Amino acid sequence: MTSQALEVQxxxxxxxxxxxxxxxxxxxxxxxxxxxLLADLEPVFDEHPGWRxxxxxxxxxxxxxxxxxxxxxxxxxxxxxxFIEAAAPRGRLAIAGSxxxxxxxxxxxxxxxxxxxxxxxLVPAISAPDGSLDPADxxxxxxxxxxxxxxxxxxxxxxxxxxxxxxxxxxxIRAHDMPAYRRADYEFLSRLEGNxxxxxxxxxxxxxxxxxxxxxxxxxxxxxxxxxxxxxxDEFPRATxxxxxxxxxxxxxxxxPGPFRELVGDWLxxxxxxxxxxxxxx
Numbered sequence: 001m002t003s004q005a006l007e008v009q010x011x012x013x014x015x016x017x018x019x020x021x022x023x024x025x026x027x028x029x030x031x032x033x034x035x036x037l038l039a040d041l042e043p044v045f046d047e048h049p050g051w052r053x054x055x056x057x058x059x060x061x062x063x064x065x066x067x068x069x070x071x072x073x074x075x076x077x078x079x080x081x082x083f084i085e086a087a088a089p090r091g092r093l094a095i096a097g098s099x100x101x102x103x104x105x106x107x108x109x110x111x112x113x114x115x116x117x118x119x120x121x122l123v124p125a126i127s128a129p130d131g132s133l134d135p136a137d138x139x140x141x142x143x144x145x146x147x148x149x150x151x152x153x154x155x156x157x158x159x160x161x162x163x164x165x166x167x168x169x170x171x172x173i174r175a176h177d178m179p180a181y182r183r184a185d186y187e188f189l190s191r192l193e194g195n196x197x198x199x200x201x202x203x204x205x206x207x208x209x210x211x212x213x214x215x216x217x218x219x220x221x222x223x224x225x226x227x228x229x230x231x232x233x234d235e236f237p238r239a240t241x242x243x244x245x246x247x248x249x250x251x252x253x254x255x256x257p258g259p260f261r262e263l264v265g266d267w268l269x270x271x272x273x274x275x276x277x278x279x280x281x282x
Contacts, residue, residue, distance in 0.1 A: 003063055008082040011070075013056055014063035015087065018042065021050035022117065022275070023088040027080070028055075029099025030125070031189060033062025033180035037098060039172070040252040044261050048268045051094075054087055056080075058101075060188035062180055070188070072195040073202060077107045084112070094271055096120030096214075096264075099224060099249065103127075103202055106232070110206035118212040118271040119236070120264065123221060123251050126228040127196075127203065135225040136218075139163060141246060154181065163220045163248045163255060172254055205235055212270035213239035216263055218247035218255065240267065 005012040016034065026037045034055035045051055059079060060066035070076065084093065094117045097105030102124025109119050128134040144165040148158060155170075155178065162169055196202075213236045217226035226243045233241060242263055247255040 006083060006086045008079055008086060011059055011064065011067055011079060013059070013079070013083050015054060015056040015083075018053040018055070019045060019049065019051055021052050022271075023052045023054055023091075023093040025084060025088070025093060025095045026053060026055045027095065027097035027101030027104055028058065028061065028180075029097075029101050029123075031061065031181050031184040031186070032099075032177060033057045033184075035062070035180060036176040036252075037101075039176040040098070040260075041096075041264070043253070044264045044268070047261070048265050050272070051268065052088075056083060056087075058104075060185040060192070062183070066185050066188040071191045072200070073104075073107070073192070074200045076192065077104060077111065077201055080104055080108065081111060084108075084115070092117040092275065094118045094120070094268075096122060097124065098122040098252075100125045107201040109209050109236075110201055110204070113206075113209055113211075116209075116211060117275055118214075118267065119209065120214045120216075120267055121229065121232070122214075122216050122264075123218055123224060123249055124215070124229055125224045126232065128228045133224050134228045135222045136220055136248075138222045139220040139248075140165070141220070154178075161222065161248055162250060163218070163246055169250070169254050173250070208235060208237050210238060212267060212274050214263060214267035215239050215241045216251065216260070217241075217243045218249060218251040219243050219245045221248045221251070223249035238270075 003014050003016050005014050028034050028037050057064040095105050102121040105119050138160045142164045147165045147167045215229050217229050244256050252260050
């Protein structure tokens with residue numbers, strides 16, 4: 001489906017919708033856009049129909065411009081909450097966020113828990129108690145420099161980020177991730193990064209969220225790590241928590257696609273049962 005736009009707080013938010021059924025909002029990560037989430041998640045939804053998938057571009061990312069007044073994480077959460085109220089105004093919906101989007105998803109769980117059927121946190125950028133990220137050390141398990149012989153200067157992060165080196169991974173990142181990285185509003189992102197306040201909504205633990213959830217992390221994630229996500233377990237008593245070996249921040253269609261699809265699919269099924277009850281045997 002082609003891109004649409006919804007105006008929220010004066011910002012035309014670009015988004016697209018796939019499928020029919022219970023709404024689920026998919027929130028991408030820092031400096032990216034919705035395209036890589038489409039590539040990661042649509043194969044899962046092909047096997048789990050019945051979901052109306054809403055993929056947005058956050059302000060300063062993809063096709064959504066960032067206004068000059070937007071500078072704090074709580075403001076960003078307010079914009080996303082306003083988008084939810086416009087795009088899915090009634091009934092329950094699910095949310096899933098990847099990386100920074102997972103961080104925002106945690107904030108939404110604390111702001112609007114009663115509206116949510118569940119939450120998926122995919123390699124979430126969760127802070128340690130001091131407000132900093134807690135990444136794992138760089139760890140490449142299978143190194144092959146020949147894979148990266150034609151990297152552009154802004155692609156030189158790949159060899160130390162990918163835990164296993166295979167050429168097709170470079171091609172996938174170029175197809176679905178690099179276009180967004182090259183058009184992101186980095187002046188805005190610098191302003192926002194300077195205001196990731198540990199005293200804001202994301203920095204304050206909330207009450208237990210008693211809905212099916214998924215917390216999925218990479219054991220070798222040298223971008224956001226996995227340890228801080230563990231601290232969410234008391235707040236998410238119905239979460240499946242999985243930390244996968246041979247996986248870093250590209251966990252999804254690139255790193256460990258099989259377990260990724262199984263775990264996300266299991267989360268979708270758990271939400272269906274929770275909302276509608278178990279299937280009755282004939």
